[in-house]
Amino acid sequence: MSKEPPPGAEHPPLGTDSALMVPLQKLASAPVDGVDMGDVQVLRLDLAGGAAPGNKWFKLQPCLALARARGLRRLVSFGGPWSNHLHALAAIGRQERFETVGLVRGETSTAMLEDAAGWGMRIQRVTRAEYRRRNDPAWLAELSALFQPCLLIPEGGSGPEGIRGCLEIARTIRERVPPPARVVLAVGTGTTLAGVAAGLGAGFRVAGVAALKGASDLEQRVTKGLVASGLSAAASWEILHEHHCGGFARTDARLRAFMTEFERLQGIPLEPVYTAKALYAAHRLLQSGRWRDGLPLVVIHTGGLQGRRGYGWLAPEPASDFRG
Numbered sequence: 001m002s003k004e005p006p007p008g009a010e011h012p013p014l015g016t017d018s019a020l021m022v023p024l025q026k027l028a029s030a031p032v033d034g035v036d037m038g039d040v041q042v043l044r045l046d047l048a049g050g051a052a053p054g055n056k057w058f059k060l061q062p063c064l065a066l067a068r069a070r071g072l073r074r075l076v077s078f079g080g081p082w083s084n085h086l087h088a089l090a091a092i093g094r095q096e097r098f099e100t101v102g103l104v105r106g107e108t109s110t111a112m113l114e115d116a117a118g119w120g121m122r123i124q125r126v127t128r129a130e131y132r133r134r135n136d137p138a139w140l141a142e143l144s145a146l147f148q149p150c151l152l153i154p155e156g157g158s159g160p161e162g163i164r165g166c167l168e169i170a171r172t173i174r175e176r177v178p179p180p181a182r183v184v185l186a187v188g189t190g191t192t193l194a195g196v197a198a199g200l201g202a203g204f205r206v207a208g209v210a211a212l213k214g215a216s217d218l219e220q221r222v223t224k225g226l227v228a229s230g231l232s233a234a235a236s237w238e239i240l241h242e243h244h245c246g247g248f249a250r251t252d253a254r255l256r257a258f259m260t261e262f263e264r265l266q267g268i269p270l271e272p273v274y275t276a277k278a279l280y281a282a283h284r285l286l287q288s289g290r291w292r293d294g295l296p297l298v299v300i301h302t303g304g305l306q307g308r309r310g311y312g313w314l315a316p317e318p319a320s321d322f323r324g
C-alpha cells in the first residue's frame, strides 16, 4: 500500500486561486504524423488542481461545498478499479480532511486503488450486479443509511454539482481566448462538456470526443444534465462518436502510434483512455480538412495521467525529445 503523499501535495491548498492557474500551452510547430497541427493550444488541467490534477478536481469542488454546508464529513462514491474519479476523491479527501468511501466494481486490484487506500479511502468491493444499481434510488437510500451521515456522489462526479464545477474550466478559457474558437475535449459521462458548453459564450464551438463506443445517449444526457443544473449552453456543442479507437479504455495501433509520436514531438504527456483520443480526433479532423476553417483550437487536457500505469506498453513517464 502506498504511503506516499498525494501527487502535488506540496502545492498550495486546494480552493485557492493558485489551483486554478491553468497553463495554456501552444503546440510546437512540429508536424505529428505529417500534419502540422497549426494554431492549437492545450489547456493543461493535468497541471492544475494540486493533489488531484485534471477535470475531476473541478467536478468535485461544488460537492465539497455542499458537504460543508450540510456539515457532512464523509463522501461516498462509485467507480471501477481504474477510476480517475475515485483517485481524485481520495486525494482531495485526504487533503481537505473528509472521510472517503469508494464503492468499487469487482475484485481487481490496481495501482490506482492502492493510492486511494494509501490516502485513507475505505475501499468497499461491490459485485457487478450491485454496481449496475448505482443510480437506483432504492440502493442509494440503503447506502445513505449504511454510511450516514454522508454525501453520496454519483459515478464519475456527474450530476448538477459536477456540471457547475466545470463552469470554472470555461472561465479560464474565456479569460484568454476570444471567440470564435473551437474547444475540444474527451467525453465520458458528458458532465465536463455540459459545464464547459454552459460556461462559454456564443461564438465558441465545443466538440466532445466520446471515449466510449456506441454511447448514443450522450447527447440526451448532456441536455438533461444542463436542465437539471438550471443552465443552458450558449456555445454550440456536438459529440463526435467515431474516435473511440475500439471502445472504452481500448486502443488500436494507430492511436498508440499517434500518442507516442505526439508525446515525443510536443512534450505533453497523454493517456490512452481520454486525452490521447481527444488529441487524435483533432489531428484527424485537421488532416481530413474538416477543421481547416482557420478557427483557433483549444484542446482541454483533462488529466488522468495516473492511469498510464494500466498500460504495459507505456512507460510511467513519456519519452520526449521536447526541449521547450
Ligand SMILES: *Cc1c(COP(=O)(O)O)cnc(C)c1O
Residues within 6 Å of the ligand: 054, 055, 056, 084, 085, 156, 186, 187, 188, 189, 190, 191, 192, 193, 274, 275, 302, 303, 304, 305
Ligand atoms: C473522467 C475523465 C473524462 C471524462 O469526463 P466526463 O465529465 O465524465 O465526460 C475525461 N478525461 C479524463 C482524463 C477523465 O478522467
